Amino acid sequence: MYLSLDWAKDWIKLPKDLETKQLALDFTMAIVEVEEVIERGANLKDIVVGKINEIAKHPDADRLEVCQVDIGDSVEQIVCGGINLSKGMLVAVAKVGSRVKWHGEGDLVMMAKTKIRGVESSGMIAAAEEIGLENLFPQKSDKEILDLSELKLKAGEELAEALELNDTIIDIDNKSINHRPDLWGQYGLARELAAIYKLKLKDYPNFELKGKNETKLKVTVEDKKNCFRYLGLAIKNIKVAESPWWLKKRLEAVGIRPINNIVDVTNYVMYELGQPMHAFDAKHIEGDHIIVKQAAKGEKFITLDGENRKLPEGALMIADAKKYVAIAGVMGGQNSEIGIDTSEIILESANFRAASVRRTATAIGLRSESSTRFEKSLDPVLAGTAIRRAAELILQLCPEAYIASKLVDVDNNPFKPVTLEVSEELINNRFGLIIPTAEIKDTLQRLKFDLKYKAKTFTIGVPSFRATKDISIPEDIVEEVARIYGYDNIKFELPKVNIDSPSVNLDHVAARDIKRWFSLSQKYYELYNYPFTNQAWAKKLGLELNNHLRVKNALSPEQVYLNMSLLPNLLARAEENMRWYDEFRIYELERTFDKISHGTYHTDDSRKKFLPKQDKYLAGVEVSKKSKEDLFLSIKGMFSALMEHLNVEVEFEESDIEYASIAYEIKYKDIILGQFGLLEDGLFDSNDVNVNVAFWQLNFTLLLKYINKVKKYATLAKFPAVYRDMAVVVDKGLKWADLEAEIVRISPLIRHLEPFDVFSGKGIEEGQKSIAWHLEFRSNDRTLLAEDVDKLMDDILAILQKKFKAILR
Amino acid sequence: MEKKLKDLKEQFLKEVTEVKDSKLLLDLKTKYLGRKGELTNVLKEVKDLAVEEKPKIGKLANEIKMELASVFSKTERIIKNKQSGGGTDFDPTMPGTREETGHLHPSTIVQYEIEDIFAQMGFGVYDGPQVESEYYNFTALNTPEDHPARDAQDTFWLEQGLLLRSQTSNLQVRMLEKFGAPFRGIFPGRVFRNEATDASHDHTFYQLEGLMVDKDINIGNLIAVMKSFLSTFFNTEVDVRLRPGFFPFVEPGFEMDIKCLICGGEGCSVCKQSGWLELMPCGLIHPKVIKAGGLDPKEYSGFAFGLGFTRLVMMRYKIDDIRLLQSGDLRFLKQF
DSSP states (O other): OEEEHHHHTTTOOOOTTOOHHHHHHHHHHHTOOEEEEEEGGGGGTTEEEEEEEEEEEOTTOTTOEEEEEEOSSOEEEEEEOOTTOOTTOEEEEEOTTOEEEGGGOSSEEEOOEEEETTEEEESEEOOGGGGTOTTTSOOSSTTOOOBOTTSOOOTTOBHHHHTTOOOEEEEEOGGGGTTOGGGSSHHHHHHHHHHHTTOOOOOOOOOOOOBOOOSOOEEEESOTTTEEEEEEEEEESOOOOOOOHHHHHHHHHTTOOOOOHHHHHHHHHHHHHSOOEEEEEGGGSGGGEEEEEEOOTTOEEEBTTSOEEEOOTTOEEEEOSSSEEEETTTEEBGGGOOOTTOOOEEEEEEEEOHHHHHHHHHHHTOOOHHHHHHTTOOOHHHHHHHHHHHHHHHHHHOTTOEEOSOOEEEEOOOOOOEEEEEEHHHHHHHHTSOOOHHHHHHHHHHTTOEEEEETTEEEEEEOGGGTTTTOOSHHHHHHHHHHHHOGGGOOOOOOOOOOOOOOOOHHHHHHHHHHHIIIIISOOEEOOOOSBOOHHHHHHTTOOGGGSOBBTTOSSGGGOBBOSOSHHHHHHHHHHHTTTOSSEEEEEEEEOOOSSSEEEEESSTTOOSEEEOOOEEEEEEEEESSOHHHHHHHHHHHHHHHHHHHTOOOEEEEEOOTTEEEEEEEEETTEEEEEEEEEOTTOSSOTTOOOEEEEEEEEHHHHHTTOOOOOOOOOOOSSOOEEEEEEEEEETTOOHHHHHHHHHHHOTTEEEEEEEEEEOSTTSOTTEEEEEEEEEEOOSSSOOOHHHHHHHHHHHHHHHHHHHOOEEO | OHHHHHHHHHHHHHHHHHOOSHHHHHHHHHHHHSTTOHHHHHHHHGGGSOTTTHHHHHHHHHHHHHHHHHHHHHHHHHHHHHHHOTTOOSOTTSOOOOOOOOBOOHHHHHHHHHHHHHHHTTOEEOOOOSEEEHHHHTGGGTOOTTOGGGSTTTSOBBGGGEEEOSSTTHHHHHHHHHHOSSEEEEEEEEEEOOOOOBTTBOSEEEEEEEEEEETTOOHHHHHHHHHHHHHHHHTSOOOEEEEEOOOTTEEEEEEEEEEOTTTTTSOOTTTTTSSEEEEEEEEEEOHHHHHHTTOOTTTOEEEEEEEOHHHHHHHHHTOOOGGGGGSOOHHHHTTO
């Protein structure tokens, strides 16, 4: 949205010493963000009006002329290739040192004195597009130079001055005025400036309509739910022509290309008030009847821009007795467009439901200046002001035109007047500062609020242009006062509150602890992955894509399914990193998403329905050159250590996982907390992978319940331990766990066993293995003697011989 | 006499630093401390001194003798260790060997740092669902049915009206429902927007929401808390400013800018010559949100802010491509 300061001067007088940079800053601090300040005349520096005194053929070039041009102080020789040059013509001369856009393309280049085919040339006779004026002076050909002869200008005058283009344009970030329908026109913006600089704001004039009643204009609003107001007016005897300079100049200043006087007036009013308007050629409106209704399914309509558009069912349409003539609030139709032969028009000024316009504009993919404004919830009162203003302007531009119908007004304005009771205390408390009552009053009155003040309470009538959605609660008034008074005036002070420690989030404390444990003590890299699952790896792990939660409007087919396990993405990352590293450990702690079961988060305040379960998982992958045995046992050892760290007593139990060559479950009592194992070979695409891959995952949400912070230390041993080693040859298939179980059962004096060597092959019979371990013996009430331990060693051997046919080595 | 002693000491200390083997050291000891050594000779002269001078000079002489003896034995031990080698005849200029360590993700590191700062101001750290209902992501936050933010072009929609949360603000009402007032909390976490990615935009990124609800919370409180946080985080006094900004769940709503830390507000390329950097949206919690959280807006007020957390991480480490953060590339991650 552009604000032209020249335009705003119709209603306010800005302080003379106000610099535009300061104005932009004040605007940003009190109203909305200014993106850029554009000095419109800046690019026209050193471009002046010139008068061609003489024209001669260039001696060496057929298509060039050598002109003697009067530029006020001097007469310069300029070589030019324009096809419309004539003696006495007024032209725009870009003097040496000025900056122009060569042939209307590329960056600005600096003019220098030069020789063109041997003839000296000082400056350039410019085409409109070369000095950024192509919208104001449309070119028929790129060889045509700008002809200013019709405008009564003096040779030597600065062009910006001569054309009154020394305007300052404030470019406002559109996104930041989404909530302010009143700021989509110049008048609304001027009102804000008047408030921040305490200026007098001229009232917006209300033009009295006087005319005949020749055209029996009829408006029928069938869809009152979506059309809040519709005003129509017929004007006859108009003459479609080019707009006058002042009008074109203003439109161009705010970025609108002038077209013809009628269309320009509707645009002018839209930019002045924020109210979109439309003009129909009355001869194409059947029966002088306007009907506002919804489109049926599958209908099409050709808009002004020539596109044949498929209408969404229920789109709000403007029709005449027989056909559609416009898409309400979005764009008019080709079938009733203003043309050079138009002599009678029907003006439309209406108000439509914001959501309806937005839905239609989105569905047909057409965001127009009009729909953009309607989407903000415009004030229906504005429609009446606008149509009067437009009629006034048209009569001014076409002196022979006259109003040919009554002003038809179907008004179903649903917005009720808003009155707020706001205590002065609320304003001061929220602001954290006492603002003088007079200051509050003045600010609100400048913003056109209606005020009564009694018993330290304001009764505030909200003006209709702020009452459609913007201002509805007392806190909105706090903002109005505070922003104009200035946020810079706020004294900041830390809140004075009771000291109470926040409730500790155990989940979070545990996560910090565990992440540090993995990253700082276990050589693991922490990864952040996307929530969208890697489908190739999901398939490799046997995870059915159909069992995943789906994104309906995914950015790409690869980003459709939400992780039900963290492993697919981790394995995909592992595969990528294999290019750089042959050994590494990675993990992630994140939520997974379960399509089938519900969790504990409810979906709304009725607390009856629950969101899909989204437990946090901790999952990891280790890529290693270790043997399968060493890798597996190191992962197993890591979990023993982790669970000891968390004080959770777990057991490991063999399990079957389809993608694992070996897998174990981590169990707390009967509850499975997670799994670990070795990945089956051949799942990685690259052939030369010479590593083993371990994977693991823990349900972190579940694990949390069993982390035990209560720990009691064990009394230090009072009596010394005795250490012995034992080695036996047993059947190769014998499991350590079985052997250990038999030994510890023998006596409570056997405190600890630790295998240190397992060997088969040379010297050991086929099918057998040698296994050796350390033993620790200790008693709580006496020092063990050698005999005690010898006896126990004999007992152990006896049992092992009996149970496992063990032979002592 | 006093000068003589002091000169002797200086001379010894100078000579001893030049000694490199035990033989020469022994010579030096004899020269100064031996039976006919220079210091011994001086000490002998003490008895000839005037009575009133004797204790003073005697004390000094003894101190110097002790000091020389101590320096001598230290030097002797160093020379001995060097000569014997003690099995240390390796090349100590080889690079140090080191145990490899793992790494926390840079976002985790910065997140913990921020959490700790807020924890000191009594803010708890909480989190919640990422697959969210329309109610908590929009409706309870006073975002009207037809608000553009609900559009498909901003939000990832799932089946059954569910969505991937587009903001950590989804926890505002959940937390008020759960904890009531007074409440102070921050909610760091990942959020999702349906938008094309480039070096500065990703569809998955991290926010850090903050919420404080109590009696009589005002705009000044909000600024003070944020200023306090930012000054600690950036380890320098920072200036902030508020300007109007609109977000449905706050009223009044602000954009908070921070005075450019690069140029100190003079204007530079980083702040686009404005002297200020846009930092985060914030505001006083809308009464409807407080009400949705089950509290009485007449009794309680509060503030909320939404820190663009990923951007802070990028600022902290000068990361120029947001996508690196979720690339899982160990070459990147090992730097933190």
